[in-house]
Amino acid sequence: MKLLVFVLNNEEFLEEALEAYVEAGVTGATILDSEGMGRFLAYEVPLFAGFKEFMKGNKPYNKTILSVIRDESTLERLKGIIDPLIGGLDNPGTGIMFTVPVDWVAGLVPEEEEV
Amino acid sequence: MVGIGNRLNSQCVLLDLEAADKGEVLRAMIGALGSVHEVEDQESLLKEILAREDISSTCIGEGCAIPHTQSAQLERSVMAAARLASPLDMDSPDGEPVSLVFLLAGPPRGAATHLKLLSRTARFLHKPELRKALLDAETPEAFLEILEQQE
Numbered sequence: 001m002k003l004l005v006f007v008l009n010n011e012e013f014l015e016e017a018l019e020a021y022v023e024a025g026v027t028g029a030t031i032l033d034s035e036g037m038g039r040f041l042a043y044e045v046p047l048f049a050g051f052k053e054f055m056k057g058n059k060p061y062n063k064t065i066l067s068v069i070r071d072e073s074t075l076e077r078l079k080g081i082i083d084p085l086i087g088g089l090d091n092p093g094t095g096i097m098f099t100v101p102v103d104w105v106a107g108l109v110p111e112e113e114e115v
Numbered sequence: 116m117v118g119i120g121n122r123l124n125s126q127c128v129l130l131d132l133e134a135a136d137k138g139e140v141l142r143a144m145i146g147a148l149g150s151v152h153e154v155e156d157q158e159s160l161l162k163e164i165l166a167r168e169d170i171s172s173t174c175i176g177e178g179c180a181i182p183h184t185q186s187a188q189l190e191r192s193v194m195a196a197a198r199l200a201s202p203l204d205m206d207s208p209d210g211e212p213v214s215l216v217f218l219l220a221g222p223p224r225g226a227a228t229h230l231k232l233l234s235r236t237a238r239f240l241h242k243p244e245l246r247k248a249l250l251d252a253e254t255p256e257a258f259l260e261i262l263e264q265q266e
Contacts, residue, residue, distance in 0.1 A: 046208065046236055047169040047181060054226065 024078035029067035128255035174207035192221030
């Protein structure tokens with residue numbers, strides 16, 4: 001099991017991204033309103049106000065989607081849908097996706113597959 | 116790791132500087148920078164620093180300010196420090212007059228280094244015991260050593 005963390009910079013893709021989650025077989029996720037460090041420093045900490053220029057074109061806020069992924073194949077399916085959807089994770093400003101191992105979990109929505 | 120110690124020369128540490136306003140403080144600090152590093156046009160550097168000050172105050176509270184700019188005049192990021200003989204009102208967010216000023220000037224291409232030095236200086240100056248030690252330092256060398264010990 002893995003915890004998948006996906007920071008989606010362009011919120012316009014949120015709906016489609018969640019559709020991709022469901023399609024890939026993710027049964028539940030938690031969506032957090034989040035904000036990048038650069039944006040916060042440039043706009044909320046006066047000492048860094050001179051760096052607002054660097055933030056031009058960046059989205060002010062983003063969404064962080066947390067989900068526990070039970071098996072590797074779900075993750076691979078999801079990556080295959082999400083990556084082209086948001087314009088390629090290798091391109092700056094699109095998003096960040098990573099996983100960390102999960103050694104225990106409770107409260108997950110059970111997977112129910114048709115046979 | 117980007118360190119303050121190799122950006123701040125003891126000749127650029129001005130202890131108990133007498134100055135009537137922010138402009139005088141910055142002029143003295145730029146002069147000190149110019150005595151050690153290549154600064155072709157000190158007046159233009161002052162204008163660039165003041166232009167940044169116009170966006171918002173670079174005071175971080177607790178009697179400290181970190182004016183800064185990225186200028187094409189500089190080859191690398193360098194710093195100067197001043198301890199003011201008489202604390203000055205410099206539009207600080209907490210209303211406290213400023214006693215410790217750290218000036219940071221670096222080239223436009225070195226944004227990452229500039230940001231690291233700016234953040235490091237601010238983080239150090241948020242420590243009450245460090246501020247007290249800098250206010251009590253007897254020589255520029257001792258002032259610099261206090262900063263180096265933090266690094």
